[in-house]
Amino acid sequence: MNLQDVDVAVIGAGPAGMAAAIKAREAGADKVIIMERAEELGGLLHQCVHNGFGLLYFNQDLTGPEYGHRFIEKVMDSGVTPLLETMVVRLGDNREIGAVNVREGFINFRPRSVVLAMGCRERSRGALNIPGSRPAGVLTAGTAQRFVNVEGFLPGKRIVILGSGDIGMIMARRLTLEGARVEAVVEILPYVGGLIRNEVQCLHDFEIPLFLEHTVTHIHGEERVNAVTIAKVDKNRVPVAGTERTISCDTLLLSAGLIPENELSIMAGVYLDPVTGGAFVDETRQTTVPGVFAGGNVLHVHDLVDNVSWESELAGESAARFAMDETKRAEGKVRIKAGENIRYVVPQVISGQQEATLYMRVSEPREKVRIKVGDVLTKGIRAVKPSEMLKIELSGDTLKKLSGDTGELIVDCEKRGGK
Numbered sequence: 121m122n123l124q125d126v127d128v129a130v131i132g133a134g135p136a137g138m139a140a141a142i143k144a145r146e147a148g149a150d151k152v153i154i155m156e157r158a159e160e161l162g163g164l165l166h167q168c169v170h171n172g173f174g175l176l177y178f179n180q181d182l183t184g185p186e187y188g189h190r191f192i193e194k195v196m197d198s199g200v201t202p203l204l205e206t207m208v209v210r211l212g213d214n215r216e217i218g219a220v221n222v223r224e225g226f227i228n229f230r231p232r233s234v235v236l237a238m239g240c241r242e243r244s245r246g247a248l249n250i251p252g253s254r255p256a257g258v259l260t261a262g263t264a265q266r267f268v269n270v271e272g273f274l275p276g277k278r279i280v281i282l283g284s285g286d287i288g289m290i291m292a293r294r295l296t297l298e299g300a301r302v303e304a305v306v307e308i309l310p311y312v313g314g315l316i317r318n319e320v321q322c323l324h325d326f327e328i329p330l331f332l333e334h335t336v337t338h339i340h341g342e343e344r345v346n347a348v349t350i351a352k353v354d355k356n357r358v359p360v361a362g363t364e365r366t367i368s369c370d371t372l373l374l375s376a377g378l379i380p381e382n383e384l385s386i387m388a389g390v391y392l393d394p395v396t397g398g399a400f401v402d403e404t405r406q407t408t409v410p411g412v413f414a415g416g417n418v419l420h421v422h423d424l425v426d427n428v429s430w431e432s433e434l435a436g437e438s439a440a441r442f443a444m445d446e447t448k449r450a451e452g453k454v455r456i457k458a459g460e461n462i463r464y465v466v467p468q469v470i471s472g473q474q475e476a477t478l479y480m481r482v483s484e485p486r487e488k489v490r491i492k493v494g495d496v497l498t499k500g501i502r503a504v505k506p507s508e509m510l511k512i513e514l515s516g517d518t519l520k521k522l523s524g525d526t527g528e529l530i531v532d533c534e535k536r537g538g539k
Contacts, residue, residue, distance in 0.1 A: 122227045127443040129217055129231035130154040130436070131208050131384065134163020136416025137237035138191040139429040140436030141200045144235070147440035152200045153229070155219055157207045161195060162188035163239060164262070165425075167269045170290055172317070176426035187425060213389040215411050232443035235435050236390075236399065236407075236414040238381040240421055248282075248376055252339030255346075261287040261375040265294070274298055276371025280348050281305045282336045284323075286314035286423065286507075288375020293322035302328045303367050306350050308335045308357055311485055313377070313507050315423055335359060336372070345372055378421045388412055395464040396420040402453070402469050403476035404438035405431065413439045420466050420479065423509050427479070434477075454522075456493075459532035461486060463506065472519055478512040480531060488536045494522045494529040504533060 127149040130141045133156030141154040160166070165173075168184025175181055178190070195202060203221065210218030217229040242260040257276060265287060267273040277300050281288045284307040292302045305323060310333050312319045323330050331350060337359050338349040352363035380398040382390070391400045391408040398419040399407040406413050415432030422428045454472045456465045458480070465480045478493070485505040491498050491512055498512050510533075514522075522529060 122224060124227065124229050126151045126153050126229055126231045128152045128233050128235065128436070128439045129229050130235040130237055131211070131217075132156065132163070132237035132239055132416075132418070133158070133161045133195075133202065133204075134237065134239050134416065135165060135188065135191065135425050135428050136239065136418070136432040137163070137235070138188075138195050139432040140235040140237055140413075140415055140439070142191070142194050142198050143433040143436035144440040144443075145198045145200055147437040149440035149443050152198075152440075153203055153231075154195070154200055155203045155206045155208055155217075157205065159205050161192045161202060161204070167262075167266045168290075169269045170294070173425050176424065177429050184425075191429075208384060211384040211388040213409060215388075215409075233411045233413065233439040234388075235432070235439045236382075236385055236412065236418050237416050237432060237435075238384065238418045240378040240380045240417040242287075243374065243377045243379060245374060248374065250282075250336055250339055252348075253342060255339070255341035255344050257341070257345035257371045258339065259371070259373060261285070261291045261373045264291055264371075264373050268294055268298060274300060275373075276300060276369070278303055278369045279371045279373060280336070280350075280367055280369045281373045281375055283307060283374060283376035284309075284312040284314055284319070284330070285375040285377060286318050288373060289314050289318040289322040291373060291375070292328050293326055296326050296328065302326075303369050304329045304331055304350070306331045306334045306336055308333065308353055311505060311507075313375075315507060316505075337364065339372060340366070345370055348372055378417065380418045380421065382418060385412075385414070385418070390414075393420075393464065393466075393468060395458075396466060398466075400469070401467045403467050403471065403474065405435035405467065406438060406442070411439075411442050413442075420464070422479075423507065427509065427511065431477075431479070455528040457528055457530050459492075459530040461489075461504075461533040462531050465531050470514075472522065475516055475519070476514045478514065478531065480510045480512070481506055481508075482510070482533050486533065486535070489533050490536050492532045492534065493518070496521050500536065 128144040165184040165188030173187035206221040340347040351359040399414040413435040415435035416428040490500045
């Protein structure tokens with residue numbers, strides 16, 4: 121059986137995988153491979169034809185294909201070996217990888233380190249438990265995005281969108297521009313689930329109706345969707361009787377969240393954080409399995425691709441150092457825990473011996489708050505909301521102020537003026 125030794129193996133060739141592979145090469149890893157089950161590099165960037173990419177990373181306003189093209193060129197120039205149309209089917213706890221493609225059949229790789237960059241998938245109707253029949257016309261917003269932007273196919277003419285994630289709001293605008301009518305965007309929470317800029321530019325600017333604290337309670341139609349019933353929900357997100365209304369439509373798009381794609385991580389024995397759905401990692405983005413690193417949406421769902429690239433570069437550089445036996449696991453570990461109004465923090469553990477960047481999301485919107493790590497005030501913020509990720513950089517000076525070499529640190533998002 122074909123067995124190949126490599127320094128760093130990256131699984132997934134989206135923005136996370138490409139950034140990790142490039143950085144691994146720059147950090148000194150000799151043989152770096154990147155495995156992708158699709159027929160091209162870039163992941164989903166090629167179907168994201170809207171702008172807003174690269175504002176932080178490149179200081180330019182780019183479309184998804186433009187952002188992806190810059191990284192694809194870097195991959196090809198860096199000496200990384202891309203393996204396209206290659207499906208990874210096995211990842212052992214010893215880091216051995218089994219993959220299959222039509223050219224070489226089944227291949228075994230024995231990498232010194234692995235970077236997980238498989239991205240995430242959309243939550244489907246089955247996960248939402250929406251009552252009703254099973255007609256055509258019910259699909260996820262990402263699938264509709266591919267139909268319109270890549271295949272040139274309009275999925276419907278009268279659309280209802282359940283969920284106000286970024287992809288859903290962007291598709292509301294895109295479908296309107298293509299001549300369809302978006303009847304409503306329905307969100308179960310009292311606030312939108314995506315970025316404020318998308319709410320303004322995609323919904324308000326195009327006068328698309330937004331129903332907050334509502335959900336779809338029934339799908340009507342036999343062969344094709346012909347209507348949906350929506351209803352207001354109470355504080356427990358339970359539909360309120362008597363508030364139902366029926367909206368005629370021929371298509372229902374689902375934009376109700378993303379789930380990190382971690383089947384291979386589980387296979388390798390990686391411990392997953394039950395809140396993020398991604399791996400439990402330290403500040404180098406190393407998982408609980410030595411030599412296995414993770415970055416991007418497979419670790420936790422990001423709202424900006426720029427942060428995906430930066431975080432994955434850290435994972436790629438760390439993987440290269442591990443492959444060259446440069447990484448030493450710190451003796452003392454400090455557990456980072458979510459405190460007041462913090463839903464999760466990544467990484468979940470730090471050594472306290474090197475600079476660290478913390479990514480976090482709040483549990484509910486608040487105004488005039490401050491972020492505290494342990495007893496150290498790190499940042500004052502005018503307003504926070506769950507859809508917008510917070511990024512806190514812990515410098516060496518800040519780490520020195522944090523109490524304790526081991527134990528735990530609690531991250532709080534508290535009202536200004538609080539204790």
